[in-house]
Structures are given as structure tokens and as C-alpha cells.
Amino acid sequence: MNPFWSNIFQSSGYEQTLEYFLSTMPMFKKLDKRELAFLANIVHTRNYEADEIVFSEGDIGSGMYSIRSGQIQIFNRSEHGEETEQAILETGDFFGEIALTASRPRCASARSTEPTVLVGLFRSDMLEAVRRHPAPSAKIMLGLNRVISDRLLQCSLQLEELKKQLGDDRKQQTDA
């Protein structure tokens, strides 16, 4: 839509809020309004210019980010400095969730490709929230857990598939 018209026919106030954005994320889908408000209080909104590094491979990670607007490129850098792109993430995607529970080094770098707004949820805030408000924090953690388990399940299914393919290939080779 033309930006002029989209300004006039702006959606209702609630859809502009951070709470609404969080409620559209798969992991926070099941939170009620009160818990969403609580979550909106512990996340940090960060603004990035185009082509700005969010974190680099090997940094000590301290939390996950989700993209409120803009685009993020995930890439690895080889020993010789060549970059291989792993993924392009759009609005609503999230990344870096492994660092939320343990201070592991980042296994890839992230960079914004256009002006981007990220919503970060960090370990130190999460730990404090768990200590002070256990009930909503538990629900947030469960949501995260669900999404990560889904990913793990998908991964193992894919692995199974690949193993099968590999076995088939070997069989064909030995047959041939």
C-alpha cells in the first residue's frame, strides 16, 4: 500500500504495540495479555542501521533476538575471510535462542541488511524474571522450549531422511 494511505488507514493502536508483536511470535502465542505486558517489560528494543553487525561468530552470546522490522543475514566466515550465507531472516523470525539459556559462543554472525528493529530477550533479564516472577517466566520458558523442541524434532527427522538417502545411495553404488 502507498505509505500515505497506510498512514491514514492505520490499524488500531494495539497492533502497533510491542505486546501485539510479541503475541504474533510462535513461542509467545499462548501468553495472555498480562503476561505479554510483563514480557514487553523485560525485552529490549534495539535499532540497527543497514549493514550493522548484530553479533559476530565466537562472541559470548547473552540472548536471542526477534526481528520486528527489517532483514537480518546470518553468515559464517571461513579462516580465509570468505563469507557463506546461512540464512536471510525477515520480520517475525528469531535467532540466537541457544544463548538464552547458557553462555555459549555464537556459532554464526548476524548482520542487518537494511535498517532493522530487533527485540532482544537476554539471559540476565530472564534469570531475574525467573527469580522474581516465576509463574509468567515459566510460561515464557515453556513457549521457548516448545519452539526449540520443534526445531530439534525437525532436525532429527531431516537427519533420519538424510541417513536413509545415504544408505540408498550406498546400496546403489554397491549394486552398480
Added chain:
Amino acid sequence: MHSQNNMSRAQVAVLYLVLTTSIASGIAIYSSASTITVLLKTATTGLFLPLLISLIVSFLLDPVVHFFEGKKINRTLSIFIVYILLSSLVLLLLLVIGPPNWKGMMQALQADFPRYVSGAIAYLSGLLATAQQHFPFITNYDIAERLSSASQSFFALILKETPRSAMRIGSLLLLVPLFSFFFLRDSRRIMRGLISLSPNRYFEMVLDIYANVSWQLSHFIRGRILEALIIGMVVWMGLSLTDIRYAPILAVVAGASNLIPYIGPIIGMIPGLVIALVDLGMGGQFWWILCVYLLIAQIIIDNFILIPILISKVSNLHPLWVILAIVMGGKLYGVLGMIIGVPIASIINIVIISIHQYRRSFNPYQRYFTSRGKLL
């Protein structure tokens, strides 16, 4: 080069104007900056102490407020509940025990102070005389004269400072609850605002270091204050068993001086011992008082019970830094500076140590990963 030679008169004039204005405004900013710092200094005098005390109070009350918050009461209301509970507790204590007669005690102390000093001087000169008997080469040092003049000037200072400090306490009673209310309610928001100012590249590091520092600080401050309170109570109870006068004041002195590590407890027990020596003599009660100060308060309660429970998690200062902090604090804020100098030095110490730790060894998985994050 060519273009520079071709600069028109108008361009030269503009350049000249820009240069002069920038130099003039630079001078103006510089001179006003010095007046601004003076203005800031005069504007903030006397605010340091109430701010510090209200920070400490908010650190102390924070767990209690959280207890009420856990009962699904909102934060502002729970702060009010804590305030009301606290003030009613103080009122109740005053009603049950009756207010300790501070004024009478101060007046009696004013009357008694010279007596105690002269008693201590007499005792010390006796010691010196015996020392001279045994070691004749010690020159006849006029200890009595020096001590009495020093104590007189010290006492005059206290007399002069008392009305001023009373006024100060009045303003503290007004300001501290107000400030600590806002600290309690908004400290998280304030700190989040400050942290979000940090550049994107360092944001995660700043957040992690802040979390570590605030955890350590809250434990340290809570631990120290609780320790001082408990030591004060123990000394009060121990002294109440004897006939010694001024037990409450001595307990306050012991508790406050306990905030200073290593040296504080020794300083805190000197007035008690002097009063005991002069009033009660070198009898069983004197030894009991010494025992209360040293054995019960310091060794058993403090070293064996309180320090392991309350502050063992936080690293302590080196004695050299403690002495430096006391001297510098004393120069800045007098006796009060001596008491708060060491805690402030410890706070700086905690901040430096956690930044250092983060930079060097925050990564506990270094053994398993290369610097590029690959699994070894």
C-alpha cells in the same frame, strides 16, 4: 592547489567568519563550562549523602517489596505497604520499650566526657611511668598534655557539629524516604534506560556486566548493613548485662564502626573499654565487656556466623586499600566519610573485578570451543 588559489574574496570572508566564530564559541563554552561545574558543585552539595543513604535503604527494602509483589500487589502499592509496616514497627518499638533517652544521655555524656578522658590519661601516664622505669632511655614525653588538648578540641568539634548534624538528620528524614521510594519503584526503568544508551556492539556485554555487578552489590550492601545491625544488637545485649552506662550509644558506635573492615572493630571498642575502665575499674565486668566486644561479637558472631553467611560470596578489599579509603573518606567528609569510604571503595572494587572477569574468563566453555565458536 589550483582551486585554493582561485578562492574568491567571498569564500575567504566566509572562511574567516567561520573560523573566528568557532574559536569564539569554543572560548565561550570553555569559560562557561568552568562556571557550570562550579554551579553544579554548589547545586549538588549535601545531596550526595541523602542519595547514598536512600540507595542503601532501597537495596535493603527491595526483597521485602518483592515479597509483597509476589502476592500480586502492584509495586507502588507494595512499597507503600512496606513503608507503613516499617513506620508502625518503629512506633511500636518506641511504645513498648519507650524512646531511649538520647538527649539525657548526650547531656550526661557531655558532663562525663572530660572525666573519662582524664581517667584514660591518668591510666596512660601510669603506663608511661612504668615504661620509663623499665626503659630509662624513653624521653619524658608529655602524653597527658597532648591527649587532653586533642580530646578537648575533638569534643568542641562534636559540640559545634551537633546542631548542624541535627538539621542534617531532619532533612535526611524528609529526603531519604522520598528518594528511596523512587529508587524502589523506578530503579529498573532508570537502569534499563541507561543501559539502552550503550552502542549496539557493546550492548550485550554491558547488560551482562550490569547484571553481575548489581547482584554482587545488593548482596554486599545487604550483608554489610545486616552485619552491623546484628553486631550492634549483640553488643547492646552484652553491655546491658553489666553496670556500664551509655550502652545504647556504645552499641551504635560498635555497629557503625563494624562497617569498616579490619580497623573498625578495634576503634569501635575503644570508647567502651575506656568507659568501663574509668567507671567500673579493672574488675570482672571489664573482662566481660572485653569478652563481649572481642570474643562474642567479633570472633563468634561475626567471623564464624555472619561473614560466611552474608558476605563470603563477595570479594574483600586488601587492607592497604581499606586504610587509603578511610584516610581519603575522612578528608572528604569527616567521620562520616571514614565510615562510608570503605563501602564505596568496595563497590568500585566489585565493579572493576566483574568487568575484568567478564573480559578474561566469562566464557566457561572455552575448553570446548575454539575462539571462532567451533566445537573442538
